[in-house]
Amino acid sequence: MKFDSNLPIYLQIMEEIKRLIVIGSYVPAQKIPSVRDLAIDFGVNPNTVQRALSELEREGLLNSERTSGRYISDDEQLIQQLKQKMIIQKTDQYLVEVKHYGCDDTTIIESIKERLADGKFN
Amino acid sequence: MKFDSNLPIYLQIMEEIKRLIVIGSYVPAQKIPSVRDLAIDFGVNPNTVQRALSELEREGLLNSERTSGRYISDDEQLIQQLKQKMIIQKTDQYLVEVKHYGCDDTTIIESIKERLADGKFN
Amino acid sequence: MKFDSNLPIYLQIMEEIKRLIVIGSYVPAQKIPSVRDLAIDFGVNPNTVQRALSELEREGLLNSERTSGRYISDDEQLIQQLKQKMIIQKTDQYLVEVKHYGCDDTTIIESIKERLADGKFN
Amino acid sequence: MKFDSNLPIYLQIMEEIKRLIVIGSYVPAQKIPSVRDLAIDFGVNPNTVQRALSELEREGLLNSERTSGRYISDDEQLIQQLKQKMIIQKTDQYLVEVKHYGCDDTTIIESIKERLADGKFN
DNA sequence: GTGGTCTAGACCACT
DNA sequence: GTGGTCTAGACCACC
Numbered sequence: 162m163k164f165d166s167n168l169p170i171y172l173q174i175m176e177e178i179k180r181l182i183v184i185g186s187y188v189p190a191q192k193i194p195s196v197r198d199l200a201i202d203f204g205v206n207p208n209t210v211q212r213a214l215s216e217l218e219r220e221g222l223l224n225s226e227r228t229s230g231r232y233i234s235d236d237e238q239l240i241q242q243l244k245q246k247m248i249i250q251k252t253d254q255y256l257v258e259v260k261h262y263g264c265d266d267t268t269i270i271e272s273i274k275e276r277l278a279d280g281k282f283n
Numbered sequence: 284m285k286f287d288s289n290l291p292i293y294l295q296i297m298e299e300i301k302r303l304i305v306i307g308s309y310v311p312a313q314k315i316p317s318v319r320d321l322a323i324d325f326g327v328n329p330n331t332v333q334r335a336l337s338e339l340e341r342e343g344l345l346n347s348e349r350t351s352g353r354y355i356s357d358d359e360q361l362i363q364q365l366k367q368k369m370i371i372q373k374t375d376q377y378l379v380e381v382k383h384y385g386c387d388d389t390t391i392i393e394s395i396k397e398r399l400a401d402g403k404f405n
Numbered sequence: 406m407k408f409d410s411n412l413p414i415y416l417q418i419m420e421e422i423k424r425l426i427v428i429g430s431y432v433p434a435q436k437i438p439s440v441r442d443l444a445i446d447f448g449v450n451p452n453t454v455q456r457a458l459s460e461l462e463r464e465g466l467l468n469s470e471r472t473s474g475r476y477i478s479d480d481e482q483l484i485q486q487l488k489q490k491m492i493i494q495k496t497d498q499y500l501v502e503v504k505h506y507g508c509d510d511t512t513i514i515e516s517i518k519e520r521l522a523d524g525k526f527n
Numbered sequence: 528m529k530f531d532s533n534l535p536i537y538l539q540i541m542e543e544i545k546r547l548i549v550i551g552s553y554v555p556a557q558k559i560p561s562v563r564d565l566a567i568d569f570g571v572n573p574n575t576v577q578r579a580l581s582e583l584e585r586e587g588l589l590n591s592e593r594t595s596g597r598y599i600s601d602d603e604q605l606i607q608q609l610k611q612k613m614i615i616q617k618t619d620q621y622l623v624e625v626k627h628y629g630c631d632d633t634t635i636i637e638s639i640k641e642r643l644a645d646g647k648f649n
Numbered sequence: 650g651t652g653g654t655c656t657a658g659a660c661c662a663c664t
Numbered sequence: 665g666t667g668g669t670c671t672a673g674a675c676c677a678c679c
Contacts, residue, residue: 167290169654184385195666206656211668227410228450228663228666247384252394253404255377260404262369263306272374273395281375282382288593288653291677328594328679410668412533413662428629450664491628496638497647499621504648506613507550516618517639526619526626535669561651572671577653594651594678 162203170205174213177203182222182233183244190235193223284325296325296335304344304355305366312357315345406447418447418457426466426477427488434479437467528569536571540579543569548588548599549610556601559589 162177164170181187193199196214200207214231217223221239225231234240259269276282284299286292303309315321318336322329336353339345343361347353356362381391398404406421408414425431437443440458444451458475461467465483469475478484503513520526528543530536547553559565562580566573580597583589587605591597600606625635642648 167294169289171654172289180384196668197666206658208657209655212654215668225667227668230666244384248381248386248394249398251377251380251384252398255373256395256398256404258373259370262302262366262373264370266399269399270392270395272370273378273392276371276374276378277388277391282378293677331678334677411535411538415662416533424628453663456662488628492625492630492638493642495621495624495628496642499617500639500642500648502617503614506546506610506617508614510643513643514636514639516614517622517636520615520618520622521632521635526622537669562653563651574672575670578669581653591652593653596651 170203171209171213171216174199174203174205174210175217178213178217179222179243179247182240183247187233189233189237189240191233192230193233195230286327292327293331293334293338296321296327296332297338299325300335300339301344301365301369304362305369309355311355311359311362313355314351315353315355317352408449414449415453415456415460418443418449418454419460421447422457422461423466423487423491426484427491431477433477433481433484435477436473437475437477439474536569537575537579537582540565540569540571540576541583544579544583545588545609545613548606549613553599555599555603555606557599558596559599561596 164173196207196210200210214223218225222234223231286295318329318332322332336345344356345353346356408417440451440454444454458467462469466478467475468478530539562573562576566576580589584591588600589597
């Protein structure tokens with residue numbers, strides 16, 4: 162995975178894991194790979210993965226069972242909320258920014274439709 | 284101004300200055316405040332402002348006239364393109380991300396309309 | 406049983422067994438359950454129980470009779486001392502800590518009475 | 528400082544700093560020593576101190592001002608609550624434990640008075 | 650010099 | 665082999 166050097170890697174890993182949860186690659190209660198394996202996958206130091214996972218655990222998305230491994234939360238509701246929350250968060254951030262640049266509602270929607278029409282995003 | 288501690292401050296200052304240009308607070312060929320004054324405005328070290336301005340100069344948006352100070356580019360075309368470029372860039376980044384989260388086109392447009400309807404962004 | 410993840414489990418098991426002795430759930434010379442059974446009770450690996458028991462043996466509270474199993478010490482005096490020793494140890498540790506936080510004697514006694522009055526501890 | 532090897536060092540450092548706040552060695556809004564200096568004081572790796580301080584920051588007891596250093600929270604109320612909270616926490620934990628060992632209220636209070644009378648804790 | 654992040658590599662408790 | 669902690673040492677952004 163390629164990381165943006167302007168954002169801490171552990172945050173980017175958190176994002177990626179959230180994404181994997183949201184799109185269903187990780188399902189509730191599923192065991193995730195070990196810290197060491199994820200570190201290899203991400204091409205990153207185990208400590209960095211550890212930090213990302215600890216933060217996710219603090220957010221309640223992961224549980225760690227001491228010696229057996231880490232698991233996606235089995236709180237299906239929480240997991241389902243996650244998708245909506247992530248989308249809304251990204252959308253709101255986008256809207257704040259473009260409004261900040263002086264766009265009005267119709268311009269925004271036009272822009273979106275236009276860019277989607279290009280079909281580059283599939 | 285409040286900065287996101289996870290992103291280099293000089294990048295955030297660059298963004299802000301671009302924004303001021305786009306919304307017309309800075310017009311082509313206008314002289315901008317001194318590094319020192321901007322540093323005070325932004326509540327930031329002059330070195331940090333310096334770096335942001337240098338980068339903007341590299342992008343052609345600013346010219347520094349040695350003794351007299353720094354000016355917004357007088358290339359009106361460039362300035363005019365800026366708004367569109369910024370919007371498109373932000374839009375595309377947004378679209379990439381939400382597509383990455385498994386959203387399809389209609390969902391995206393619905394989301395946008397929904398959030399705009401809230402009216403929180405005006 | 407719930408363990409505090411910040412303290413080695415074998416220590417917490419030692420504590421619990423001492424507690425069972427002190428409150429009379431285990432009486433002198435009584436045979437205690439097998440490592441395997443204790444491990445199941447505690448929801449823990451047999452090795453961990455093993456370590457706890459070995460330490461207790463070193464302290465003279467347990468004897469292992471090779472083939473027939475492990476027994477609470479028959480040294481009734483030792484067992485009787487245990488309760489006092491545990492109480493004193495915990496009390497002293499508590500006093501050291503709160504004194505360390507700047508409490509004087511009367512404050513301490515007031516605190517204790519106040520918390521006991523709440524009746525949450527019965 | 529001597530650390531108990533059975534408890535993570537960063538937790539013990541957090542405790543110690545809270546203690547320093549409670550007894551007034553650190554006052555609200557005061558700047559605390561740098562991570563590096565504290566690391567030397569505690570005889571510990573800077574990363575370990577960093578972790579302790581980050582956790583305290585998350586608890587709102589500390590603020591870090593990017594490049595100038597870290598400061599005790601200026602929320603005097605929060606700081607004042609801390610002392611009570613720490614004492615109550617320790618007292619309750621003590622009471623739970625000794626009750627768990629079968630002590631009744633009068634025994635507890637007698638124990639406390641007796642140990643205090645020894646005068647070893649001053 | 651300050652906080653923050655990251656790496657590399659070690660050790661521990663526990664399975 | 666698993667999560668968790670710790671060390672030593674580096675680099676970065678910022679002052």
